[in-house]
Amino acid sequence: MTRVASRDDREPDAGERLADLLARASTGDNDAWRSIIDLYARRVFALAKSRCGDADLAEEITQSVFATVASTLGAGGYTEQGRFEPWLFRITMNRVRDEARRAKRAGVSLESTSAPILAAPSPARGLAPATLAKLRQGLGELSDADREIIELRHHAGLSFKEMTEMLNEPLGTLLARHHRALKKLRNFLDAAGVTSPLGDNEATDDSKGAGTES
């Protein structure tokens, strides 16, 4: 199983290990590059998919992001100073925005493609697919800035410290924005009848969600 390193499972020496991997990858070490892909591919994919709502497009964006990283590393254009993750996810967000602009020019809404995903079954434990669908729907109701914080935090697995480096925003601003976004989501879920996303009413959520999504 591919290991996905997020803020929840980082090891104390993760920074040193990452620096070593990046240094080796920049010299063409394929094993090191494979490890970097294993560490970050799914986090990049999750962020892209949450934003654009389409798995194929998310994979395409992920490919583009890693192609950029590989080219930069191979050309010696990156020196690790503990900011790899902010850099990686900044590239991802830029690609997502590019796709959004492209879709807008073509007259297609990226959000409109998310309908199949809302109904897709989720392998996550503890939450019903309908509850996850409601959460996705609630994310769509947030402003871009609030949604970005939530997705960087919970999909890409960035810490607030990394987000301050990536977004050039003060920590207090990000914490306040995150808190505000959580409150909006909670209100949205309350209004949708999902009173406790983790609570005992999962069965109720299932029935409500199924009715909502169909």
Place this chain on the structure above:
Amino acid sequence: MNHDTTNQLRLSGEPGPDPADRAVESALDQLGQAERSSAPPTLESRLLASTQALLAKSGAVEAPPVIARVSSFSWSLRIAAAIAVLACVGAAWLAVRSPAPAVATTSTVAALEEDIDAIITTASFADAGFADELDKLDADTLNFGQSSSGQDWLDLIEETSL
């Protein structure tokens, strides 16, 4: 679930996170996990296949050849620039000089012709005078020979030396 200590950054006296917020946060963590798990199982291998060559290709590009190419290109540019400057200077010089040469060439040729005529004339005069001088010298020599034919040369020398 969330081990990020940044989340616990709060002012003293500020109430802790709302349990409802924690529940939403936890739900969002699970949503993120679901999105990561929804990636195709072959995502990593496909990424590796598509970017491996790119990484190797970029890594294979060594700095010195690039510098050498840049350097030779730079020299080519310098030579081309020098030629261009010379061409410009030459063109400017011709442009400045272009009205004059037609007149100058004509006047130069005419002057040269006049000079040649003068030289020829002078030479002819010189030749004529030289011939007269030769005739005169020849006549003087003859007269001197006739006048001195009866004189004793030894006496003449003695007189001259005295």
